[in-house]
Amino acid sequence: MPTARRVLPLLMAPLAIALSVPSAVASTSAPITPAAPPAECSDEPRDLPTWKFVDYDEMRRELARIERVSHGRVAVEVAGKSNRGRLIHTATVGTGEKVFLVTSEIHGNEKTGTTALLRILDWLGTSGSPEAKRLRSTITFVAVPKINPDGAELDRRGNDITWAEVEKDFPQLAGRPPAWNYLNGMQQGDDYTQRPGFDLNRDFNPELDYVPRPEDVPGTSAQPGWFLNPETQTLRDIYKDLRARHGAVDAYVDLHHQGACVREDAQGRLLDVAVDYPPLPDVFFEPGGKYAKYKDTYAKDLSKQLAISAFRGMDAHGYIPARYPHAPTRDIPGQVRSSLALIGTGTVLFEVRGQTQTMGHEQSERFTRAVTEGLLSMLNDLSTGAVLDIDPDSFEQLPGTIEDDADDTVE
Numbered sequence: 589m590p591t592a593r594r595v596l597p598l599l600m601a602p603l604a605i606a607l608s609v610p611s612a613v614a615s616t617s618a619p620i621t622p623a624a625p626p627a628e629c630s631d632e633p634r635d636l637p638t639w640k641f642v643d644y645d646e647m648r649r650e651l652a653r654i655e656r657v658s659h660g661r662v663a664v665e666v667a668g669k670s671n672r673g674r675l676i677h678t679a680t681v682g683t684g685e686k687v688f689l690v691t692s693e694i695h696g697n698e699k700t701g702t703t704a705l706l707r708i709l710d711w712l713g714t715s716g717s718p719e720a721k722r723l724r725s726t727i728t729f730v731a732v733p734k735i736n737p738d739g740a741e742l743d744r745r746g747n748d749i750t751w752a753e754v755e756k757d758f759p760q761l762a763g764r765p766p767a768w769n770y771l772n773g774m775q776q777g778d779d780y781t782q783r784p785g786f787d788l789n790r791d792f793n794p795e796l797d798y799v800p801r802p803e804d805v806p807g808t809s810a811q812p813g814w815f816l817n818p819e820t821q822t823l824r825d826i827y828k829d830l831r832a833r834h835g836a837v838d839a840y841v842d843l844h845h846q847g848a849c850v851r852e853d854a855q856g857r858l859l860d861v862a863v864d865y866p867p868l869p870d871v872f873f874e875p876g877g878k879y880a881k882y883k884d885t886y887a888k889d890l891s892k893q894l895a896i897s898a899f900r901g902m903d904a905h906g907y908i909p910a911r912y913p914h915a916p917t918r919d920i921p922g923q924v925r926s927s928l929a930l931i932g933t934g935t936v937l938f939e940v941r942g943q944t945q946t947m948g949h950e951q952s953e954r955f956t957r958a959v960t961e962g963l964l965s966m967l968n969d970l971s972t973g974a975v976l977d978i979d980p981d982s983f984e985q986l987p988g989t990i991e992d993d994a995d996d997t998v999e
C-alpha cells in the first residue's frame with residue numbers, strides 16, 4: 589500500500605493546534621514515529637474542557653465543506669433526528685459493491701472517532717491518488733458521525749430522553765419499569781437526575797422489524813434491545829436502506845473510548861486503541877441455543893479478520909493497538925455490533941484509551957491518527973479482498989490488555 593503518498597488533510601478547525609504536529613499520514617516519504625504517551629495516567633474524572641473536540645455545529649459545517657469540495661463524490665444526507673431534534677447525517681463516498689458502515693459517538697463522551705471520520709471523508713472525497721480512486725470504485729463508505737448528537741453536546745455517554753417520552757412513543761409499554769439500560773440519577777460519574785437518557789449501545793436488536801413488547805421490558809444485558817430511541821431507530825433504518833440497495837452491509841465499525849489507564853499486556857505500554865469482535869458465546873449457537881437461528885449468518889470470522897486488519901494497520905504505523913479481551917461467556921446482543929454480526933455483517937469495536945472526563949483532549953491527535961490508520965487498513969483489505977486471507981483464529985494471539993476482564997469497564 590503506497591502509504592507514503594497518502595495525503596490526509598488535517599481538520600483545520602477547531603484542531604488548529606494539531607497543525608504544529610507532524611502528521612503520520614501527511615505527504616512525507618519518511619516514516620514518523622509517534623511520540624510515546626506519558627507513562628502516568630489517571631482514571632479519576634476531571635473537569636476538562638471539551639471545546640477542543642469537534643462539536644455538533646462544527647461537524648455540520650465540516651460535512652458541508654467536504655461535500656462542496658468533493659464535487660459530488662461525497663453525499664451528505666439527513667438520515668433522521670435525535671430525540672432533541674438534532675439532525676443525524678450520513679456521509680457517503682464511493683460507488684463500490686462492498687459496503688462499509690461506521691458510526692462515532694454513540695457514547696457522546698467518546699469523541700476522537702468523529703474527527704477520524706471527517707478526515708477520511710475529506711481524503712476519500714477529494715484525493716486523486718490511485719489508492720483513493722481504487723477505494724472509491726470498490727467500496728461504498730458510509731459514515732454516521734455523532735450518531736448520538738444530544739449526548740455528544742452534553743459530553744456524556746447517554747442520549748437525552750425520559751422514560752415518559754418512550755412511553756408516549758410506545759403506549760404498549762405504559763406501566764412497565766424502565767428498560768435496564770435507562771440512565772437515571774448518578775450513572776458512571778454523570779448526573780442523569782435532571783436529564784435521563786439511555787445507553788444507546790444496548791438498544792439494538794438483530795430482528796430489524798422488531799416492535800417493542802411489554803414482556804421484553806425491562807430486559808437484561810443478555811437480551812436484545814428494543815429500538816426505543818430515535819437515534820437507534822435511525823441507525824437501524826440506515827442499515828436497512830443499505831441492505832435494500834446493496835444486498836448486504838459487509839462491515840460495520842463502532843468507534844468508542846474506554847478507561848484511561850489500559851495497557852497492552854506484551855510490554856505493559858499504555859495502549860492507543862483496542863479492537864474486538866462481538867461478545868456472543870459460541871455455546872448459544874448450538875442447536876436449541878438462543879442464537880441457533882443465526883448460526884449460518886453470524887459473521888464471527890469476518891469480524892475477527894477485520895479486527896486483525898485494523899490492528900495491523902495501527903501497528904504498522906507505530907501506534908499501540910491491542911486485542912480487547914472479552915470472556916467467552918460475555919453476552920451482549922443489544923450492542924449494535926452484536927446484532928449486526930448476527931445477521932451477516934463483519935463488525936469491529938474500537939476502544940480508544942481515555943474518555944473526555946479522564947483525558948480530555950490529551951493525545952487526541954495521536955488517537956485520531958491511530959483510529960484513522962485502523963479504518964484505512966480495513967478499507968484497503970476489504971477493497972482488495974485480502975481481509976479474507978487473514979486467519980481469524982490468530983486474533984487470540986494478538987497482545988491483549990492488562991485489564992483482562994473488560995466486563996466492568998466503561999466501553
Ligand SMILES: [Zn+2]
Nearest residue numbers: 695844845999
Ligand atoms: Zn463507548
